[in-house]
Amino acid sequence: MDEEVDDLQERIEELREKLHYHNRRYHVYDDPVISDAEYDEMMQELKELERRHPRFQDPNSPTRRVGGEPLDEFEKVEHSQRMLSLDNAFDDDDLYDFADRIERRLDSHKIKEEPDYVIEHKVDGLAVILRYRDGRLELAATRGDGSVGENVTANIKTIPSVPLRLSRPADIEIRGEVFMPEDEFEEMNRRRLEEDKNLFANPRNAAAGSVRQLDPSIAAERPLDFLAYSLLETSADNFDRHVKAMEFMKKLGFKTNQYWRKDSVEKAAVLCWEWTEKRNQLNYEIDGMVIKVDQLALREVLGSTSSSPRWAIAYKFPAQQKSTRVKDIVVSVGRTGALTPNAILEPVDIDGSTVSRATLHNEDEIERKDVRIGDRVIIQKAGDIIPEVVRVIKEERNGGEAKFNMPECCPSCGSEVSRDPDEAVLRCSNAACPAQLRESILHFVSREAMNIEGIGPSLVDRMMEAKLVEDYGDLYYLEKDELIRLERVASKSADNILQAIKESKNREFDRLIYALGIRHVGSRTAALICEHFNSLERIKKAGVEDLKEIDEVGPVIARSVADFFEREKNQEILQKLKDAGLPTEMKEQSDSDNLEDLRFVLTGRLDDFTRQEASEAIEQRGGRVTSSVSGRTDYLVAGENPGSKLDEARERDVTVLNEDEFLNILSEKEGD
Template sequence: MPLADENADNPYLREPPTDFEPIEELSEAEAERQVELLREAVREHDRRYYVENEPLVADRTYDALFARLRELEDAFDLASPDSPTRGVGGEPIEAFETVEHVAPMLSIDQSGEEADVSEFDDRVRREVGEVEYVCEPKFDGVSMEFVYEDGRLERAVTRGDGREGDDVTKNARTIGSVPQRLHGDHPDFLAVRGEVYMPKPAFQAHNRERIERGEEPFANPRNATAGTIRQLDPSVVADRPLEVFYFDVLEASELAESHLEELERFPDWGLRVNDRVEVVDDIDGAIEYRDRLLEARDDLDYEIDGTVIKVDDREAREELGRTARHDRYAFAYKFPARAEVTPIVDVAVQIGRTGRVTPVALLEPVDVGGVTVSRASLHNPEEIAEKNVDVGDTVRVQRAGDVIPYVEEVVENGAENEPGSHYELPDHCPVCGSAIERDGPMAFCTGGLACDAQLRRSIEYYASDDGLDLEGLGEKSVRQLVDAGLLESVADLYELEREALTGLEGWGETSAENLLAEINSSREPPLADFLSALGIPHVGPTTARELAREFGTFEAVREAAEDDPESLEDVDDVGTTVADQIHDFFASEANAAAVDAVLEHVSPRETELESGGDELEGLTFVFTGSLEDLTRSEARETVEAHGGSATGSVSGNTDYLVIGGSPGQTKLDDAETEDVPVLDEAAFRDLLAERGIEPE
């Protein structure tokens, strides 16, 4: 396609110069002219790249032009809402405004049965006579409205309820295939419907990164797209690989006579269309198209779940009209769900809290027991070798206990895989670069707390019910604090400041003060709680209590672990394997440094856990909120010293929930659901007094 006439003399289109004159040598008029030319050029390069798939310049040259444009806009204060540079992100959005659509964005009547498709055709021919159909892939993404006025993108709105949706214009501007301005001879007003999606290869790569960072991966590309497009921070959207296909005109100042004519004009305006659109003479041709597309489904780099069949003629479409829910001129012929058998696209390496390496198969999304699955555990290197599992193999996926997906068997080896070959773990951790070492059937990252993946999970565990029970510091908040650079070690918890917390999204004065109060109350934890919180492999709350009973102080436990690990085996619950794990933990230089840093803020106290009686035997307590006269740790010690049990979460086995100031809402809700009695601190003390117990 020839370049637009208005761009023909633009020096930045073909073989553009990238050795620009210094900014300080330009006059304001010269800067304005250069900005104008660069914007035109960048828009044309975007169209050539995203729409025509025929780039004029190399990526490095494009980057130089783009950087120059941004530099000029900043230096001469020439920012513009429709500049291509607006697509790199912006200030976070406080909330999305609800906007009414130009025209209703209705759903499509659909079925997976051929008889229903034929019935649709019978009705169409009965009402408007013989027609041609336009057949398109049914994209499995997020449908949106894009409104252009005088060729400029004015707003982008999610489908919402079909009548109104969320204004996500700032986020949409960051997507490369969304033009800020239309090209060519475009209508003065144009509202188009498009499907935002995440390409499958980009989705798998993004999920791999999330898994290796210790984050929860997305279930499928559609969820990834939906979660991205509604991010409050456009810079997050800009970093994620989204694309758009445009497939319909909602409203325009100039309308074509057929749907196909509209789609043929889209590329001239810079709007990207799918290359698998076809026109057929009758419904048999539409059914044949659907069958061909089903066969090609796995080879496409985007997710589809069927075929959309549309009447081509606009007049006939108007005559057919619409119901309250869907347009009567279109029908979606759905594909059957993929069931249990699917190819492995890639393998990601997940690093656990203790450094355990778990290989995770990234799959083409598949239906397993009514649930869409896009990843499955490969458990460990030994199991991979036994099953000869490799990237590219087609495998059968099952769900253990209807919960955890796993690869059951290889159904067919990948075309490029030799018989008997299997995936091999990398030699080094993808997160921290430390060596990965085998321990029997398992593999472990040797980075310890110096590994970011282990660090994040270590902080989560340190704050969990099995650790120091720091309410308000769960997986989501830990990830946010780590990503913000506020936590680079467990010890950093004790250096958090209120101003830094309140500067983060979702944090107010109250939540910040509550968290800081929780952290401060943990500076003198019972020895058993501290030992458990460190996350030493195989040392949970029970083993930690036995170690505290045996050695009395943290220094004694550490000295035994480093110098006399055999003495650990005298402790109940500690055998040779556990003793070796405790020794290895303290022998690690990285772990030792991390523990020493925590000890600069925390003084574990010796805890007398010898039984003081059985007054509370058979009773289970859960504590939440800030107690005034004693800490939650001291309250748990008292309960356990007198035969009771103290757990971290409310269940049907809980006898009492004891609450202090700012109690956790989840525990309160669980107590109401399970009909568990709730005691304040005074009532708890009264209960103890009735049984002859006086907390120290």
Template sequence: MNNLNKEKAKKKIAALREKIREAEYRYFVLDDPQISDAEFDKLMQDLIKLENQFPELITADSPTQRVGGEVLDEFEKVEHSTEMLSLDNSFNAEELRDFEQRIAKNTAQKDYQFVVEHKIDGLSAVIRYQDGSFQLGATRGNGEVGENITENMKTIRSLPLKIKDKAELELRGEIYLSKSEFERINQQRLENDEKAFANPRNAAAGSMRQLDSKIAASRRLSILIYDLISHSEKEFATHLEVFFYLKEQGFNVNWHKKAAGIEEVIEICQEWEEKRESLDFEIDGLVVKINDLALREELGSTARSPRWAIAYKFPAQQKTSRVKDIEISLGRTGALTPTAVLEAVELAGSTVSRATLHNEDEIKRKDIRIGDTVLVQKAGDVIPEVVKVIKEKRDGSEKEFEMPEHCPVCGSKVKRPEGEAVTRCTNISCPAQRKEKILHFVSRDAMNIEGVGPALIDQLLEHQLIDDYADLYFLKQHHLKDLERMGEKSSQNVTEAIRASKDREFFRVIYALGIRHVGLGAARTLSNNYSSIEQLRAASSQELEEIDEIGPVIADSIINFFAEKQNRDLISRLKQAGINLSREESEEKEEFLAGLKFVFTGSLNDFTRSEVKDLVEKAGGRSVSAVSSKTDYLVIGDNPGSKYQKAQELGIEILTESEFKQLLENKEEK
């Protein structure tokens, strides 16, 4: 080996890497090892020696790079190319049938199929490949921005660092820890006098958030791929075609089964309720998806979830406990929420000592009393809830609960609006509401004001330095520096963070206002349709309801928000403070393709697929993968394929690459 020159070493290294990749694929993906562990170790040691001898030949996708790199100081933020939406849930056969009926109402197509997959209880991740090599891995985060966990994901042996297809790919998968590996890690932690992990999911998430990737490498994590978001070269007609391709490329894809109709889907779901314990990893349900990718595009999504997929959740785990007390908490909208304080019980891998009781009607319907023995359940991440009272265990000492007539925080009279189940504090200046509203306003997805957390907000309210979130912008450094844990430097950092937040994007400001039912997705939709807060305030309920993704509930909530004089005063003071309450001119210019859907097909000469996608989305449009009746433009390159014919049949406007460039130039000029 010492006599090798660089050229011979390069060939030897390439051969060793190929053998190791094949061995890893057979062992970690196919579960069909062809060589012994000793033979595998020998191949790896030979490769390490050669790479040490010729360090300039080390590449990021070499198998030796799985062992863990340098310790990071922090995780970088990664913006997702496509928002990671949540799935709607179903809990029984009837809700699955309702899902199928909603699909039928939204399409004329009758012969669609479903694909059913395991809903793995792990950590969702985005994976990107460049030129066939693993380039980046990121957490789901808030659905729009995640954290860069590339170094930790390299340690996952079932994730190929190099694939056959030299292309740009973006995938989604679920990182998980097997039950057997979870037991091994916890046993080791207990032996080292460390706290055991609560469940495999927590262990997987904790492993991926280690700044030292060597720790992640020691935990033998696995990954199953469940979706292909984009491919720079290829196009697919169905989800099953995607899975077939991914398997060819060496990926370990999620278990899946085709179903001809919803009744077959229900049978599969019921079958796996019985079989779930046979797996060596945790699943908390199944995911049901439309197989046809063009139909998915046609069905689209709401602000929160795709219309073409749904999660079927297995029946929740249940245990008995005793209600020690019932407490009331207040949210930012003034809602009084009763919560059961329980005797601690181990449930679904975690200790449960509180459970939501939802509202007064729920307590009366279930006849829940303080002192009752109750059945508690928790499914996945769902907050624990009381299922029913075990009345046979009552001894007469139990006390009935009465909803308070006055707010437990401010003492104001509470009110339950007619037709609503929720009792609310009517005092808009209630300290509990004020704190929650301010916390929402400064949160990461809203104005993202670093350093302004619960402890500081408590002090600001206590010292009467602020009454609401608008007051933050009138604080001076001298107001802060004498507060607890706030010296010269900390107070300067906070005031600078507040000042920097004045230029947040318009949709974040809408979200930060705290309008009931308006989440981040709905706020983005509103900012795409209204260029200023004045325009949004002037919108009628009917006009709002006509916007895709804005229904009557959100529309009424917006109208009611602006009807309140205090809210209008808040906005006036935000404007006075210099907050960005409209889309900037640059944003207006970038939105010139708003609402338009583009499909690209064939080989483009001047752009990569990721480049055209960025161009379209930065201009407010959408780059989608399949042609449907809702497509506005098909852009064709060389050898366009079947999408060209389908676009012609549907009468979709077809652009050449040069015409697409001209469209961008013309729109920008306008």
């Protein structure tokens, strides 16, 4: 009997290995070596064996591509490394400035090595991370806010080009892009039209929407594809260049972009222009090119800003322009009271999305471009994102066009509007203006601020109309019975909203300061202010001169911050937030700085720490965690299955710590 069981298990594993191999040949290498009928025959045999012998089920079996049971909600996942955004370049000069900044920074570190640049397509899809343990797919997560994403493993497993099992055992984490090929997208929309279903606007939205379906079987029906573009961590090998990591990922079974080139920044500029013209020849959408430094050691030196790596940049293709007619001009009121005119347009398709509204920026822009209601205009997406009016086609005017004048009173509350001599915008003078309050709440709950999921424009409108909230401080005092009385809010939705509000109390202090919506204070400035003053009480007491002592905080920002905390209404809201239990000071850091300026590399699996926890423990004590061993590395912390980093550390005579020794170092620092 045992032999029969062993033979059965061996056959199941054999079928899985063969199907994984043929999946790679077909979906990754585009080079099948068996017929569809032969593949289907093996798949059917495996399905039948797994059905009859459920004890041999494997969540990473090729049969699981069809999707599992629907999920109640997506679990939140903390990224091992923060997913930053890329700075943008829009012309050759921007690329050369990027290269000059790199050269100056390397010179400042007395590094003479010339950087090589890798030029790749910027695929317009959904960024995800994939994490493998012992060669098996363990986790897939969306980008989220860069620090925390959503667990979409069940949906990602349905994508044929995502390996469920690697060609060799390895602990590895990669980043890539989920996208939808254009021909598959068009065919899917054709079928949806026949079935009288809503059409998707473009492949990017279709891919993103498919990955975020709670029912994996829906994702399985969509023609999704995946390209790997970055290797974050691996226990299998150590690489000194990005192109070598790309070759390694392909050997493991990942599809990588075949259109890449390693060259100079001058050649990169030429390639960007070439692909601007050739982009429509591809079977997937790209909205630009990515230029990145190839040498990983140089990337380490170059580092990152608070939001972007200094060693990479995205060259954005020139915006596509279309003509349409201005049906009307309406004015919106932002959270700082700014009145922004917007053109209501006859709908027009630009880059696969329908545009029916475009910003006119301010009164001066309307006068400069002489935009009138009824005009035919050229519009474009600024940076391929925000639609704007470029110019008026004046030769098509027929005399029926109407000039537009900015209102003398706020369109939301009727209060007087005024214009600062140093600004181009009109502002509502009423701090209690409903439109300002609405926008301030939306800013507060946004992903970059307190990240309260489930609260969007429609729900805010309904809560304000029902007088459940007058400001963002009121969010923390909502009751379930109040929410379920609102239209389209069921019991489960109310529970989710209240849970999201509760979880937001655990956000970092600097995110709260950013969420307050202080004029001129972005996320970086908020972090600098918090680091300088450490607590809400100290910030409230700070005067303009105190604030100006902070690097990057000038007189305009300082005055704006001081004014915000002087207002009685804001003080009332801050008290609500404090009483609700939101963070009012920076988290206490270790008093020890004995790890300051020491560089650590982590490799292998630790028993008492996740990778993120170990990194935070080092950074709290003044140390720095890097991803690769170099001549500047002070310690390698080696857990289980450390891989080639251990060999390299020994070759470079870097001190190697096991987990007990690492714990001893941390304990010593805490006791110093």
